[in-house]
Amino acid sequence: MSYPHRSDLETSTRLSRYQGRPEARALDGWERLGGYEALRKACGMSPGEITDVVKASGLRGRGGAGFPTGLKWSFMPEGGDKPHYLCCNADESEPGAFKDREVIRWTPHLLLEGCLIAARAIRAEHVYIYVRGEFFEETKVLNRAVVEAYERGYIGPNVAGTDWSCDVTVHLGAGAYIAGEETGLMNSLSGNRAEPWAKPPFPAQSGVFGMPTTVNNVETLATVPGLIAHGAEWYRQWGSDKSPGTKLWSCSGHLARPGNYEFELGVPLRDIIFGACGGTHSGKAVKAVIPGGSSTAFLAGDELDCATTYEGLQEAGSSLGTASPIVMDASTDIVAAMRRIAQFYAHESCGQCVQCREGTSWVVRILQRIEAGDGAPRDIDTLYDLCEQMTGRTICVLADSVVFPLRSALDKFRADFEARMKQRLFAPAAAAGGSARLATAGV
Amino acid sequence: MSRSIHPAVAGAQPFQLAVRERPDGPLLQTGEGKERLEMVLSRYPSPRAALLPMLGYVQSRKGWIEPSDMNEVAEALGLAPAFVHSVATFYTMYNKRPVGRHFIQVCTNISCHLNGAGEVLARFLEETETRQGEVSATGEFTVIEAECLGACGFATVVQVNDRYLECVTAEKVPEILKELRDSARSGAAASDEARRGSGERSP
Numbered sequence: 001m002s003y004p005h006r007s008d009l010e011t012s013t014r015l016s017r018y019q020g021r022p023e024a025r026a027l028d029g030w031e032r033l034g035g036y037e038a039l040r041k042a043c044g045m046s047p048g049e050i051t052d053v054v055k056a057s058g059l060r061g062r063g064g065a066g067f068p069t070g071l072k073w074s075f076m077p078e079g080g081d082k083p084h085y086l087c088c089n090a091d092e093s094e095p096g097a098f099k100d101r102e103v104i105r106w107t108p109h110l111l112l113e114g115c116l117i118a119a120r121a122i123r124a125e126h127v128y129i130y131v132r133g134e135f136f137e138e139t140k141v142l143n144r145a146v147v148e149a150y151e152r153g154y155i156g157p158n159v160a161g162t163d164w165s166c167d168v169t170v171h172l173g174a175g176a177y178i179a180g181e182e183t184g185l186m187n188s189l190s191g192n193r194a195e196p197w198a199k200p201p202f203p204a205q206s207g208v209f210g211m212p213t214t215v216n217n218v219e220t221l222a223t224v225p226g227l228i229a230h231g232a233e234w235y236r237q238w239g240s241d242k243s244p245g246t247k248l249w250s251c252s253g254h255l256a257r258p259g260n261y262e263f264e265l266g267v268p269l270r271d272i273i274f275g276a277c278g279g280t281h282s283g284k285a286v287k288a289v290i291p292g293g294s295s296t297a298f299l300a301g302d303e304l305d306c307a308t309t310y311e312g313l314q315e316a317g318s319s320l321g322t323a324s325p326i327v328m329d330a331s332t333d334i335v336a337a338m339r340r341i342a343q344f345y346a347h348e349s350c351g352q353c354v355q356c357r358e359g360t361s362w363v364v365r366i367l368q369r370i371e372a373g374d375g376a377p378r379d380i381d382t383l384y385d386l387c388e389q390m391t392g393r394t395i396c397v398l399a400d401s402v403v404f405p406l407r408s409a410l411d412k413f414r415a416d417f418e419a420r421m422k423q424r425l426f427a428p429a430a431a432a433g434g435s436a437r438l439a440t441a442g443v
Numbered sequence: 444m445s446r447s448i449h450p451a452v453a454g455a456q457p458f459q460l461a462v463r464e465r466p467d468g469p470l471l472q473t474g475e476g477k478e479r480l481e482m483v484l485s486r487y488p489s490p491r492a493a494l495l496p497m498l499g500y501v502q503s504r505k506g507w508i509e510p511s512d513m514n515e516v517a518e519a520l521g522l523a524p525a526f527v528h529s530v531a532t533f534y535t536m537y538n539k540r541p542v543g544r545h546f547i548q549v550c551t552n553i554s555c556h557l558n559g560a561g562e563v564l565a566r567f568l569e570e571t572e573t574r575q576g577e578v579s580a581t582g583e584f585t586v587i588e589a590e591c592l593g594a595c596g597f598a599t600v601v602q603v604n605d606r607y608l609e610c611v612t613a614e615k616v617p618e619i620l621k622e623l624r625d626s627a628r629s630g631a632a633a634s635d636e637a638r639r640g641s642g643e644r645s646p
């Protein structure tokens with residue numbers, strides 16, 4: 001297992017403090033480091049009080065959408081006799097993201113503590129931790145922690161000696177990116193195909209097993225114990241007003257020092273890439289960065305002076321997403337990179353929406369054609385047209401997830417696409433008729 | 444079994460392992476399978492939720508899932524066989540065909556793609572003398588291309604059964620295969636330990 005890198009930029013390693021320290025994995029070690037004290041404190045608070053702290057902290061969901069966590073919790077119904085559930089989303093499958101894995105395998109008890117505090121806040125009787133199927137090694141670490149916590153009374157009847165009971169069950173996925181989308185996750189957890197459903201119903205009304213449910217990301221939940229232990233103001237000493245706190249960053253691609261880092265929100269993207277990560281391993285210039293995982297828009301090498309807050313990256317024309325910059329140096333074939341990204345979404349489309357099912361595979365076919373030197377100049381217009389048709393019309397945002405990188409790649413690296421066309425002018429006539437067939441795609 | 448798995452984690456056991464018992468006959472009606480099924484069922488308000496865990500259990504015993512296994516799971520959970528088939532084929536990790544003892548999945552998604560994953564995949568195929576998805580002549584290896592494995596900073600990432608190998612380059616492939624071959628000779632005990640699972644109760 002690789003150790004996370006440390007760097008001078010990391011003024012505030014809160015979440016990742018114990019990553020790389022094996023003693024934090026086992027319950028004894030975790031307790032020696034002050035583990036489960038936040039849970040004890042939360043057990044002395046009412047659900048409303050816990051939610052108020054999280055609201056005041058301004059914590060935003062780390063699963064990609066950035067929805068305010070305290071607000072989400074407050075959607076859970078107050079009275080009623082229906083059971084409530086918490087789903088911890090550990091499906092981590094967005095290309096570029098590998099931060100939740102690090103939380104689970106180094107600090108499983110931090111995650112469990114966060115799950116239990118959140119469960120108390122939303123009055124959940126059962127927490128389901130849905131881990132992506134491939135994470136067998138991480139699951140083994142988590143399983144051990146769950147059993148330890150049961151045996152020491154942190155999970156089960158009378159949590160930490162109170163009259164409150166809560167169970168935790170670990171559930172393994174089986175290979176489906178779309179199971180990371182929250183309604184897809186709940187369908188998968190209940191034994192169905194991981195197909196998202198159109199909201200309403202919203203999870204807080206009718207979620208998994210038809211009961212009020214909250215879905216939160218691993219990193220979101222792992223942040224919670226710190227908030228309870230130290231308070232909202234403590235958390236707000238980092239980041240901006242709209243993006244408080246610290247954040248894990250999964251940095252990959254052509255970097256000299258790729259890996260996971262924790263930064264205060266708002267550190268300039270340039271500093272992350274050239275400071276902490278040491279720039280490109282080839283020493284070549286940075287051609288492009290996808291800052292928030294493969295479903296966010298490309299930034300060109302001269303657009304890296306933005307602040308890494310939710311609002312800063314939005315102003316820069318992209319988004320924070322899962323905070324997973326994928327860095328590409330000057331040697332990168334943008335057409336091939338975009339084709340590979342699109343292939344992923346075409347493979348992972350659950351197939352319910354025609355714009356997504358057909359659109360993603362058309363995008364792949366056209367990009368493959370361009371990559372092979374068989375593209376026609378009008379293919380670029382067709383791609384833009386597909387972007388238009390795939391935006392905002394589907395049950396979930398997987399279709400939009402291709403559009404963000406694709407449209408920005410066409411906008412910013414159009415010359416790379418056109419260069420491929422030009423070669424074709426000298427080749428014999430080939431691959432005509434593509435766009436005629438496209439018309440029948442009906443997207 | 445000397446020690447039993449805790450019900451909280453009974454449905455979250457590794458299901459891509461080197462040991463393949465290929466048992467004949469039903470798996471869930473008696474013994475370990477029945478016990479596992481009951482533990483899993485106790486964790487959810489609906490029996491259907493045991494479907495993924497039990498498909499995983501079958502695969503952990505046999506290495507793959509045949510239509511007849513899907514029917515058995517359907518019957519055990521009171522579900523329509525056609526429904527179970529539709530779910531089992533939705534998820535990529537359920538092997539619908541036998542795979543080699545070492546199931547090698549090479550991530551070729553974007554971060555690995557940028558770091559030579561294509562060459563790593565090609566080298567694995569070349570050295571095992573297979574095409575994607577085939578079982579090698581010795582029964583040892585199956586190699587396929589995989590989507591992002593969630594370890595992108597350590598490209599190229601390769602999953603071998605229930606383990607990740609990180610920072611794999613094409614040059615390292617022959618050595619990796621040699622180690623896997625050797626472990627196949629001495630590794631029955633280690634794999635058996637893997638199969639016994641994780642999250643056991645303390646003795």
Ligand SMILES: Cc1cc2nc3c(=O)[nH]c(=O)nc-3n(C[C@H](O)[C@H](O)[C@H](O)COP(=O)(O)O)c2cc1C
Nearest residue numbers: 061062063089091092093180181182215216217220
């Ligand atoms: C296609 C798709 C895939 C997603 N995958 C994940 C994932 O792997 N992990 C995750 O935490 N959230 C994922 N999400 C976001 C979830 O739908 C959900 O917003 C999130 O888990 C909520 O947790 P948070 O509020 O704590 O961020 C995905 C969303 C979409 C549309």
Ligand code: SF4
Nearest residue numbers: 350352353356394396
């Ligand atoms: S947008 Fe794609 S992945 Fe999402 S529900 Fe529709 S078809 Fe499925």
Ligand code: FES
Nearest residue numbers: 550555591592595
């Ligand atoms: S891109 Fe290969 S592990 Fe994510």
